Amino acid sequence: MQPSDVSLHEAKEQLLTTALGDVKGSIHANDQKVSAALVVNGLLLTSVVNVVTHTDRTYKKAEPWAHTLGLALLALALVMFIASVGYLLSAMSPYRPETLEKKLDGRYPRVFFPLPDDLEQADPFGSWRGRVADCIGKRSWTSSRRRFSSSRTSCIWSPIARRRAMNGSSSRAAR
Amino acid sequence: MESDCAKKGYEWLVLEGGAVILFFVLVASVAV
Numbered sequence: 634m635q636p637s638d639v640s641l642h643e644a645k646e647q648l649l650t651t652a653l654g655d656v657k658g659s660i661h662a663n664d665q666k667v668s669a670a671l672v673v674n675g676l677l678l679t680s681v682v683n684v685v686t687h688t689d690r691t692y693k694k695a696e697p698w699a700h701t702l703g704l705a706l707l708a709l710a711l712v713m714f715i716a717s718v719g720y721l722l723s724a725m726s727p728y729r730p731e732t733l734e735k736k737l738d739g740r741y742p743r744v745f746f747p748l749p750d751d752l753e754q755a756d757p758f759g760s761w762r763g764r765v766a767d768c769i770g771k772r773s774w775t776s777s778r779r780r781f782s783s784s785r786t787s788c789i790w791s792p793i794a795r796r797r798a799m800n801g802s803s804s805r806a807a808r
Numbered sequence: 809m810e811s812d813c814a815k816k817g818y819e820w821l822v823l824e825g826g827a828v829i830l831f832f833v834l835v836a837s838v839a840v
Contacts (some may be wrong), residue, residue, distance in 0.1 A: 649821055680828070681831065691835060709827045716816075716820040720816040721817035723813045776835055
């Protein structure tokens, strides 16, 4: 591999690492905002229930049109509550866009947006140790764990770290 | 970057808040 190829490769890795950090930050921000929205939903529901339990006497005194309007507004709020909670929960839950694998051309399978099923296939402890060792470059430490970190779902960083380690060993061999 | 689901969830939350406020106003006006 030419030195220019190596530097280009490192630049690509750096770009990918930055993109991963960016996506991670966006996902965390999204999760926090959605959690706040769910809390607001809970506050609204609590306040409505609290008011409804105290409207006993008022409801009896009210005109028929007010009965109908009040019940309609309550039903509307309930439908909107269910829709809002459903959308917010689906925004929080992990997913993988269907077109993503095609866009990435199969180069990083199950790296972006891994689903829980993907992550559970590997031994979490083993893949974590392999991940840390790959990141700090101690490959001998992970030799007994190689089968975990070489599994297709090991972690976000391992493909990058593995290629970095391969580049390192090839450049050492060249020397 | 915000997902479409989150945007729809916020929109429905705003509508729900409107419906709840209308309900409160109705209850208050009937009670008064």
